[in-house]
Amino acid sequence: MQGRKIYRGKVTGEALVTGEDISFYGGCDPETGEIIEKGHHLEGKSISGKILVFPSGKGSTVGSYVLYALKKAEKAPLAIVNRVTDPVVAVGCIISEIPAVDQIEIGKIKSGQKVEVDADSGVVTLLE
Amino acid sequence: MTKMSLDLTSNQKDMLEGKYGKATRKAMDIITSLGEIYGAKRLIPVSSVQIAGVSYDNLGEAGLEYLSEMAEDGKTRVLTTLNPAGMDMLEWKKHGISEDFAKNQQRVVDAFERMGVVTTCTCTPYLIGNLPHYGEHIAWAESSAVCYANSVIGAFTNREGGPSALAAALTGYTAEYGLHLQENRVAEVKYEIQTELKGNDEFGLVGQAIGTRTGKLIPYITGVKMATTDELKSFCASVATYGGVAIFHIEGITPNRTAIPERIEIITDDDLERAKTELDDEGANIDFISVGCPHASIKEIAEIASMLKGKRVTEGKTVWITTAKPTKDLAVKMGYYDQIEQAGAYLVADACCAVAPLKGKFKGLMTDSAKACFYARGKNKFKTEIRSVEECIKEALS
Numbered sequence: 001m002q003g004r005k006i007y008r009g010k011v012t013g014e015a016l017v018t019g020e021d022i023s024f025y026g027g028c029d030p031e032t033g034e035i036i037e038k039g040h041h042l043e044g045k046s047i048s049g050k051i052l053v054f055p056s057g058k059g060s061t062v063g064s065y066v067l068y069a070l071k072k073a074e075k076a077p078l079a080i081v082n083r084v085t086d087p088v089v090a091v092g093c094i095i096s097e098i099p100a101v102d103q104i105e106i107g108k109i110k111s112g113q114k115v116e117v118d119a120d121s122g123v124v125t126l127l128e
Numbered sequence: 129m130t131k132m133s134l135d136l137t138s139n140q141k142d143m144l145e146g147k148y149g150k151a152t153r154k155a156m157d158i159i160t161s162l163g164e165i166y167g168a169k170r171l172i173p174v175s176s177v178q179i180a181g182v183s184y185d186n187l188g189e190a191g192l193e194y195l196s197e198m199a200e201d202g203k204t205r206v207l208t209t210l211n212p213a214g215m216d217m218l219e220w221k222k223h224g225i226s227e228d229f230a231k232n233q234q235r236v237v238d239a240f241e242r243m244g245v246v247t248t249c250t251c252t253p254y255l256i257g258n259l260p261h262y263g264e265h266i267a268w269a270e271s272s273a274v275c276y277a278n279s280v281i282g283a284f285t286n287r288e289g290g291p292s293a294l295a296a297a298l299t300g301y302t303a304e305y306g307l308h309l310q311e312n313r314v315a316e317v318k319y320e321i322q323t324e325l326k327g328n329d330e331f332g333l334v335g336q337a338i339g340t341r342t343g344k345l346i347p348y349i350t351g352v353k354m355a356t357t358d359e360l361k362s363f364c365a366s367v368a369t370y371g372g373v374a375i376f377h378i379e380g381i382t383p384n385r386t387a388i389p390e391r392i393e394i395i396t397d398d399d400l401e402r403a404k405t406e407l408d409d410e411g412a413n414i415d416f417i418s419v420g421c422p423h424a425s426i427k428e429i430a431e432i433a434s435m436l437k438g439k440r441v442t443e444g445k446t447v448w449i450t451t452a453k454p455t456k457d458l459a460v461k462m463g464y465y466d467q468i469e470q471a472g473a474y475l476v477a478d479a480c481c482a483v484a485p486l487k488g489k490f491k492g493l494m495t496d497s498a499k500a501c502f503y504a505r506g507k508n509k510f511k512t513e514i515r516s517v518e519e520c521i522k523e524a525l526s
Contacts, residue, residue: 006165030190061269061289062186069190085165091291094161095154095194 001104005122006085009099012116012127013078015109016050018042023059024066024092033075051115052077053106057089067092079117081106081124134163134303135170143299151202151243155295162292163303172304176207176260176283177297178253179245180269181290183214183483184232191290192232195239198294204244205300209253211270212423213237214484216476217249217453223474229485245297249478250452252361252423254281257454262383265308267296271374272365272422272499278375280360282383284308287374307374315348315377315386322351323397327516328362331355332498333403335366337395339373347376348389355381361422366498404514407501409492412511416490417524418481419517420450421497426458428517429475433464435521436471446490447473447524450480473524482507494523 018041022028027037033048048070057063067089070076076098080089085102093100099119109115114127142148143156159171181187187195214233215225225233237247248256251270254277260266262282268274269288277283286306288296296302306312319338325331338347347367355363355378367373377386419432432449441447449468451459456477459465468475481493482503492511493504501512515523 004165007161025186030188060186062181062191064289064291065181065187065191065194068194069188072190072193087162087292088289090162090165091158091289094158095291 001108001124003101003103003122003124005119006080006090006100006102007093007098008120009079009097010116010118010120011051011078011099012114013049013051015053015111015113015115016042016045016047017053017106017109017111019055021056021058022054024057024063024089025060027059028066030066030069031073031075033070047077048075050077051079051081051117053081053109055083055106057086059088061088063088064092064095067096067098071096071098079119081109081117134160134168136160140171140301149201151198151200152298154198155202155298158292158295159299159301159303163305166303166305168303168305170304171301172265172308173300174206174265174267174296174302176258176264176266176268177204177293178209178211178258178268178270178273179240179290179293179297180211182211182236182240182249184229184236185214185483185485187236192236192239194291195236198298199239199242202243202298204297206297207258208245208297209248209250209258210237210240210245211249212251212480212483213249213478215479217478219476223476224489225485243298248452250423251480252425252452255423255425255455256452265302267293267302269293271368272361274374275364275368275376276361278307278313279364279377279382279384313375313384313386314346315389316345316391317342318348318350318389318392319395320350320392321395323395323400325352325355325359328359328496329514329516330400331359331363332366332496332514333400333407334395335363336370336403336407336498337399339367339369339371341393342371342373344372346373348386349376349378352378352381358425358428362497365422369499369502403498407498407512407514409511409513412492412513414492414494414513414523415444416446416448416481416493416510417520418448418450418493418495418500419497419520420448421480421482421495421500423480424449424451424455426455429455429459429464430462432517432521433459433467435518436473437467439471439525441472441524442526445524448476448481449473450476453477494520496520
């Protein structure tokens with residue numbers, strides 16, 4: 001699937017997919033990588049080390065710093081794949097150096113699937 | 129590394145390659161990456177920056193760590209001012225802020241100061257010396273100030289976040305996209321206001337009504353006969369909080385030229401009443417009164433001081449009048465500070481009720497600010513009531 005580069009890098013890993021937007025500030029524990037937003041589809045799941053697939057970001061601009069905190073704590077997602085990346089997540093990926101791609105039909109990706117994200121060329125490949 | 133769509137000057141390339149140090153390299157990485165994402169063709173110089181993300185309550189240790197890293201060798205290249213902190217940097221103790229929080233908040237402000245940021249700590253930089261002119265390109269965060277700069281002043285800025293504003297400060301550049309381009313500043317929906325507006329509360333209510341209706345579509349507003357600077361800053365804060373617009377036009381009041389949209393929406397007394405009903409919680413037990421979101425001007429403080437002079441705030445109620453430090457200094461000189469504090473209210477500099485660590489400290493907030501209602505409910509779990517400044521002070525004294 002061809003998308004648009006948000007931040008460079010190439011990784012392979014397991015997808016964690018949600019159809020709901022994510023607010024990193026207040027919605028994700030910056031120390032553990034667990035989604036803590038009440039009632040969120042991924043509540044209680046850890047995004048750490050996953051190819052995190054979600055439509056778009058929402059909420060406070062401080063969210064960028066939560067991604068940075070996750071990276072420092074070695075709990076960051078391996079890569080981020082969005083339908084449309086909002087500026088808060090884009091800046092978060094840039095300052096934390098997390099590979100990210102958007103303009104992807106995220107509905108085609110399933111949780112647990114092995115996925116390659118080549119952000120430099122904006123390509124997301126399903127490996128299984 | 130290639131930056132395909134962006135045409136960089138040699139100076140900009142040097143920054144990206146690290147010739148100006150690692151903070152500048154990181155900052156340029158942010159600016160050019162955003163430029164690529166949003167399809168900018170080039171970077172443009174900015175002459176003024178306003179940074180948000182200052183309260184330790186919002187930043188946390190991670191944010192502070194990022195700032196400290198940038199402060200190792202990062203220096204601002206243009207006039208850069210700062211959003212409110214989580215406390216009055218001098219009088220925090222008497223406002224009930226903990227030692228721990230104060231220590232961490234000071235570390236945040238110190239990191240900004242090491243980078244050469246003027247640590248104003250206010251959401252109204254335009255009132256205290258960071259005042260761009262019409263047509264000037266700037267990089268501001270703080271949604272209310274962004275709205276004010278674009279709409280009331282006619283400067284050009286996108287709605288920056290904390291890290292992207294800091295990146296503009298450290299490089300002196302921003303990517304040319306969005307509201308830096310004239311074609312993206314044109315009005316999209318006309319709002320005819322068919323009611324008289326007066327006071328921060330009513331301008332805030334109409335901001336809520338238009339904001340929720342317009343979303344991200346740029347409003348062209350008619351029917352406002354006059355508005356004070358204070359009323360406009362209240363409107364900016366509200367329309368940006370509830371709608372996400374970063375620019376609007378008011379016929380006869382704001383300076384930008386724009387085509388007039390064909391789509392028309394009507395705003396009546398009913399809309400204001402509905403906005404008020406939405407911001408007034410049932411059974412709000414008011415124990416906190418806060419005025420000064422956005423930060424109060426010296427004119428507003430003078431008026432509040434005269435209402436409080438010789439009176440006494442009722443036992444069990446806390447009153448915060450929030451403002452910028454230079455304005456507080458002026459209020460001290462004019463005797464307003466003593467009139468306010470002797471009545472048992474606080475004139476709080478540098479902070480506001482939205483970013484201070486107040487969660488759980490109060491039950492109900494009365495304020496003249498529609499924006500303050502939003503953060504009091506969401507972040508601090510208070511119930512809210514929106515009233516005029518006069519009614520807020522009356523509540524404090526009853």
